[in-house]
Amino acid sequence: MAAGPDVRHELVVKKSRFITVLRRVEDESAARLLVAELRREFYDARHHCSAFVLGPGRGVQRSNDDGEPSGTAGLPMLEALLKRDTGGGAVPEAMLSDVCAVVVRYFGGILLGAGGLVRAYSESVSSSLAVAPLVRRDRMQLFTVAVAHGDAGRLEHELRSAGYTMTGNSYGAATTLVGLAMADDSSVIAAAQDKLASLTAGRAMLVPAGTDWVDTPLAAR
CATH class of the missing domain: 3.30.230.30 (Impact, N-terminal domain)
Structure with a gap:
């Protein structure tokens, strides 16, 4: 629930x-x-x-x-x-x-x-x-992606549109950390890194941020 x-x-x-x-x-x-x-x-x-x-x-x-x-x-x-x-x-x-x-x-x-x-x-x-x-709760791998403040909104939208589960952003002095979650599977993570490289011209990288239970609305699955 x-x-x-x-x-x-x-x-x-x-x-x-x-x-x-x-x-x-x-x-x-x-x-x-x-x-x-x-x-x-x-x-x-x-x-x-x-x-x-x-x-x-x-x-x-x-x-x-x-x-x-x-x-x-x-x-x-x-x-x-x-x-x-x-x-x-x-x-x-x-x-x-x-x-x-x-x-x-x-x-x-x-x-x-x-x-x-x-x-x-x-x-x-x-x-x-x-x-x-109701929501589906999964144990997922968490990541952050550091990008310039002006690029965060576009990147988050693109990743969400591609089907990734977004977990919220945090803001630093120079960059925004865009949070996302995915299955703890090497092929899934590699595909996400390739997608990220294509969206940022290779400038951004996935940074592991641990694991946690993540809720996904059933309508979105």
Whole structure:
């Protein structure tokens, strides 16, 4: 899920309100902070059920029924997160992670039964994910390219148009460092250096700047 404002979505089932909030989180503390925030905001709600998935291998998975019958809320929410494919296929790197879902329930006076609760909590999360902005997160090699200030905008545009992931610029007294990321593959890096040479008449070079997780909007892939 993309960083940014929370995604909120409401589902009404037999007069019960299910308010889902999704947030990009990096660790368990951030996930539990979201739950605490929503307990304060929706202080009069009966249930604040939650589920979250963390890590590139989705090694951390937690769920909480918060007073609903065991297995009818948190677990269906977690399964909805785990089933959501971000568009890259059935490999771990293409599956959803680093996200917390909280469903706040206001009881409407009509009992839903165990099956009804499972369906409602699962659908609440699934329908929220359907409108959430998602990104693909990859471990990528980072580089900078030093160019004159007046050339930075054109170079960044050309590289972006060629399909490279840009990571932002930094500015020095005499030059701009244009940042970009690419797969840690020697042939990809060599091709990028050739492209850079053609754009700068051989004056600029790729300078390694480490590795990091980089987000790419799915629409751009």
